[in-house]
């Protein structure tokens with residue numbers, strides 16, 4: 001979704017802003033723009049399309065200035081166009097503003113402003129906001145911070161904004177509500193500041209950041225300490241945090257696409273996720289285990305043992321791929337901790353009247369940590385007294401900060417819009433959690449617990465083995481680019497994997513794909529099966545193996561074409577399926593960590609063969625910060 005970058009300092013702002021916009025491209029967008037302030041003028045350049053189109057539009061123009069704001073827009077109000085792209089300017093041309101989020105009461109405000117003589121160029125809600133700030137400045141003859149405060153108290157909705165005032169060439173103003181904003185503090189005191197909607201455009205310049213909280217306004221003035229205040233004009237202390245972003249994770253590292261790199265990064269990412277937490281992994285990595293007790297060391301579990309052990313129910317809230325991880329989490333918690341678990345789409349949960357109790361633990365799973373629905377779901381859960389546990393990738397994100405506690409998945413920034421390494425990272429954390437709690441509760445013997453943790457530590461090297469089949473999977477993909485529909489079937493632990501495989505394919509290849517529990521096929525989807533409908537079975541060895549073989553026979557009998565993901569050495573399925581991809585043998589509950597990998601690769605290769613934009617599929621956004 002929309003991305004924001006801002007800079008004020010001693011260097012030229014334009015290259016820093018453009019670099020930042022490129023870093024934010026992964027979020028998904030359809031137009032881009034920049035506003036630069038120098039002694040002579042406020043210059044605004046915009047383009048429909050990519051950041052490279054913006055660079056083209058700004059070529060040969062005056063791009064000087066040490067202060068600027070920039071934006072990538074993902075259209076909500078008004079089509080993608082130059083006019084609707086941000087920054088938007090006020091009537092007088094004094095103010096320029098970039099905005100993420102949605103102003104819900106923009107239509108009425110717009111009418112009121114029009115009645116007072118304000119003119120609008122765009123169809124956006126953002127232009128209403130910048131005009132409203134100017135209106136209050138004129139009405140109350142006040143300073144710009146007060147005008148921003150008046151305006152933000154009037155709007156309903158979500159926003160992260162950054163504002164330039166032409167008359168104040170040393171000042172940037174920012175504010176947020178329900179949409180993230182982070183400020184980077186340059187290495188020399190008060191001489192350089194960066195602003196962005198996430199840390200990725202900032203990380204290469206500084207590791208010192210300040211996360212702005214909801215309903216806070218920030219004034220950044222060169223040569224001065226930054227000032228933060230609330231919408232009620234109360235002072236807020238500045239809380240500087242240190243971030244640690246591996247810059248290599250922000251680059252493609254020789255791969256043609258971020259998605260492929262992130263698929264291939266999974267062995268290393270899962271090692272990182274388990275390092276210092278899983279004793280068996282530390283031994284494998286030959287690092288001295290640090291105070292690891294009982295084989296798994298999750299600080300949140302130690303600290304909040306009572307809440308987790310005494311819970312009567314777990315509720316998992318998430319969206320998309322993270323919801324699929326939640327379905328596997330349910331099976332893990334039920335199997336090892338014998339606790340009832342509900343898995344909820346955050347978007348549905350927040351608007352139902354769910355029964356939430358004080359002894360419920362709500363797990364929020366999110367890669368970005370900014371998904372608006374998941375954030376709202378945990379706010380609802382907390383308001384009812386439930387304990388919220390975040391399983392998040394983006395460090396310092398809103399969901400991480402609004403949870404009572406949590407465990408980061410630590411797989412590094414995920415740039416490709418289609419989630420890959422975050423999914424396996426989420427599964428790894430869920431597995432460590434379920435094994436720890438199951439063992440603590442006495443449902444897992446010491447012997448089983450240590451066997452299971454040992455097997456979990458082998459997963460990264462097993463994934464490396466699966467990745468070696470990349471070329472074979474690329475070949476298989478060639479056979480299936482013709483398809484308009486695809487069915488993904490799996491049972492038990494592999495049913496959510498089937499859902500995830502189907503989601504990957506539709507997201508990036510635009511082929512309609514459905515995931516189903518294999519046994520449900522007879523209750524409807526079997527009607528669709530013919531020679532034009534490839535069916536992918538996730539059929540690794542587990543207790544329902546024979547049943548899934550029967551489901552395959554049913555497809556074969558109707559002329560369907562079968563691709564199967566099987567366990568190494570499998571003979572029975574290989575007899576029936578047209579194409580087979582092998583994954584190493586592991587324990588049942590760990591199978592999804594391996595069986596999902598070929599499905600990620602298959603989706604990737606089909607999309608590449610179709611010539612599609614794998615990392616930024618149409619209409620999709622990486623971080624869904626609006627509902």
Ligand code: F6R
Nearest residue numbers: 320321322366367368371418419
């Ligand atoms: C699919 C995908 C989305 C996200 C969903 C939730 O590849 O990326 O379905 O999983 O938008 O996002 P997070 O995990 O950031 O809350």
